Amino acid sequence: MPVILRMEHITKAFPGVLALDDVTMEVRKQEIHAICGENGAGKSTLMKVLSGVHPYGTYKGSISFNGSECKFSSIRDSERDGIVIIHQELALIPTLSVAENMFLGNEIRRGGAIDWYETRAEAIKYMNEVGLDESPDALIKDIGVGKQQLVEIAKALAKNVKLLILDEPTSALNEEESSHLLDLMRKQRERGVTMIMISHKLDEIAEVSDAVTIIRDGKTVGHMNVANGRIDEDEIIRHMVGRPLDDRYPEHQPDIGDVMFEVEDWWVRHPQATERWVCKGSTLNVRRGEIVGLAGLMGAGRTELARSIFGRSYGMWESGTLKLNGKEITAKSVPEAIADGIAYLPEDRKMLGLNLLDKIYQSIISAKPTKVTRSGVLNLDEARQVSEVYRKDMRIKASNVEVGVNTLSGGNQQKVVLAKWMFTDPEVLILDEPTRGIDVGAKFEIYTFIQALADSGKAVIVISSELPELLGITDRIYTVFEGEITGDIPTKEATQESLMRLMTHSSTRSEA
Template sequence: MRGIEDSQPPIFNGEHMLRQRNERRVLEMRNITKVFPGVVALDDVNLDVRAEEIHAICGENGAGKSTLMKVLSGVHPHGTYSGHILFEGTEVRFSTIRDSEQHGIVIIHQELALIPQLSIAENMFMGNEIVKNCAINWHETRKRARKYMAEVGLDEDPDTLIKDIGVGKQQLVEIAKALAKDVKLLILDEPTSALNEEESAHLLDIMRKQRERGVSMVIISHKLDEISAVADAVTVIRDGKTVGWMDTEKGPLNQNDIIRLMVGRPLDNRFPEHTPRIGDVKFSVRDWWVRHPMNTDRWVCKGTSIDVRSGEIVGLAGLMGAGRTELARSIFGRSYGIFESGEICIDGKVVKAQSVPEAIDCGIAYLSEDRKMLGLNLLDTIHQSIVSARPQKITHHGILNIHEGVCVSEKYRHSMRIKAPSVTTGVGTLSGGNQQKVVLAKWMFTDPEVLILDEPTRGIDIGAKYEIYTFIQALADEGKAVIVISSELPELLGITDRIYTIFEGEVTGEVPTKSATQETLMHLMTSTHSLNDER
């Protein structure tokens, strides 16, 4: 393995970074600089990708990774940036995505570009229709769709609607769609961020197979274990600059080296040290029964009972579909499912939170797992987002005090280190980690007693995760009751004080974090034995 330190910057001009594997470079990006109003997003960035290579790009949220790929794919057209792009040895100047796709460069964004109401086949060949006699040849469309679907292991009818398949299969549709365009360089931006472990492993296997078939790939991911498992080389970007490069030629990638280059310092412990100050029971859910909103014969919460103490961080562990999010949303103003029975207590008093506004008034906050769909209005500014959950705090005599809201939001921007020129910046322009900080600030602004955080670090880099962990711990130290839902067991083991496991809507275990292991949690997460049976 070879790494490049800040003190020894990579040489991109003159004597170029020659690798021992003297293979053909399919992509060379030279001295790419991209400036937005008031922000230098990319500053003299360089990238090499060899033929038949999986090349990972790592960096914190806002480092410039996605911007670099948008430059490459024509989302940011030639003329809006400086520098040069060489593809298969020839300089290219893309004005649109179609231009890059005609050369065989296809990008799959983190937010999948599929139309739910159309079929798999229709989505795969949209804009690339198979036409015969001035009409779409549906027979040939379905035939080719089956061919490329088979290559990615997608065993579905091509006429199946996208809305009727899961996110994991939708990701496979995107890859099959790329293969149908005779892809030479496939770019995947956070391809596994919304997938479970089994789906992620399957996707990585597909990437390996496509590499063997001659497809070069660039993957952007915060999951360093996946990068170590699949990548041939890594380029690290920090603050819009290339700060390092390493490959697997002399051994496996060292995750600690990647982290150090990403954050600019060693990160010896991925979880902040914390000594909890736990008090009496602050929040209780008792015998909570909720039916599925569409299938009323199905229970999503089956007599659930949990307690959270003041100053305590409690984890909810479970496999996808176990009922963790359903429990959280049903608690938060009954915003999911059909409520049947049960009660909620805060500080020993039963509270009636039958709607989201009532839940907020009772002191309950819920940070959703999907920040872009449920957590934010991407057309709002930072200021509008932060005050949106409780605008009455800055309303006096029926008049909203915008100046006061801006001042409060600026305090959160500084204290939470939200990277933006001002609170008038649109949240849609922020990186994922900064968007997550805005959502967290929104709920902190409501002065909650109970915080339910659903996948609070999904899709953000390790440095931003560390900051989110410190904020969570600070909230607990204020005496709040904090519930964390996470699909990453190491995360739950790293930041919680106690963990409940859930399986098919039932609580199956309660384990002090100090005595918990991934193995014991996984056993309880797949168990049909309910903790309610013991109560």
């Protein structure tokens, strides 16, 4: 196939940061081209240059698409040429319908007014094309993330897309949703759509992509073709991180003590559908220095259990007890949970973990500002000094702690959230999808931090949708199915198959 896109010598700088340094890449027509790199490598910045988010004149280098030079001043310019980008954080309005979102800014008009009949008809056509089985009148807030991703793709198809850019398209999807999305990408490739996919999931890259470009520290460091669904993952990782990564998970010899944290017979109802239980008599414990995993399919109740433990911040608590070091604690609110020594790193760092208007130091101290308050006044110098220690120790890529968290890559934002909870000096840390959307190099660093927390005598609970991750970093794993804990297995005795059996079957417990 002929080359449809050329980006040559692209250089883009922000104040104090050279984000892209002479990046060059080519994409052939009707291929799925993957871009790999560590968080902060410049992948998303490169795609924002291509799509006009960073307009012509704010970067050096040249772009040609379909044989014509591109000088986009906005996203509208790139979309007129058939280039559409779907960002990792979906740009949908929750209170509008599927159809309204699909044609927002691209309205179908008759005589100056929006033709709602034609809008719904066209929406249904593109929804059918992407396999979205919903009413066009359904509100975005009432459908899941996987279906929202399909709305974004349908929206792109309605714009007569020629080149579709997908930034971490499966990062928030479960296995079934991810498989459906990858099938859809193959189908669109067959229909003539060219795609660029930013992803950290090397197995998915091997499954659907035709070629891979690797970026490190803002520079192009590698390019390879995918042959028959196979790629050299070790070679990609070596290019991404600049060194061989012989083991995806750091070696660890745990020093496990007595039982430190206990959850006993924990019953919680769904916050809206109160007839439904999200936690059914859950009982678990974590020992001092132990890393315990929670494994379950999407919707099994892992996050609901974690959030209900953390100050009853989800659902309607009915009964059950929490014990820390043998003493019962109540933790009826988030401040009480923090005061009791419980910390919760949420799965959605953008919505629940960070205030994106904050600077790094403001984020780090936000969960427990009293630690740097003197005589009722926040000591900003002390807050900055303490945060600077975390920035250096956790290798957060930023020039200083005055930098806004919204400018950081996903991996560095996750480090800030982790630093925020470490700052509270917790006894128990619940980490919900701590490496979601993070590259293999940054994952290794996060794993090291988690192990260091356990080694310091903390009790650590890790929720993850990636079974290899749980098998790689935990000491013991609980399985969850439909709100019930169905298994408790030492990690050394567990396999993906044995975990999956327990994750897909109910116990014999009857509801109270």
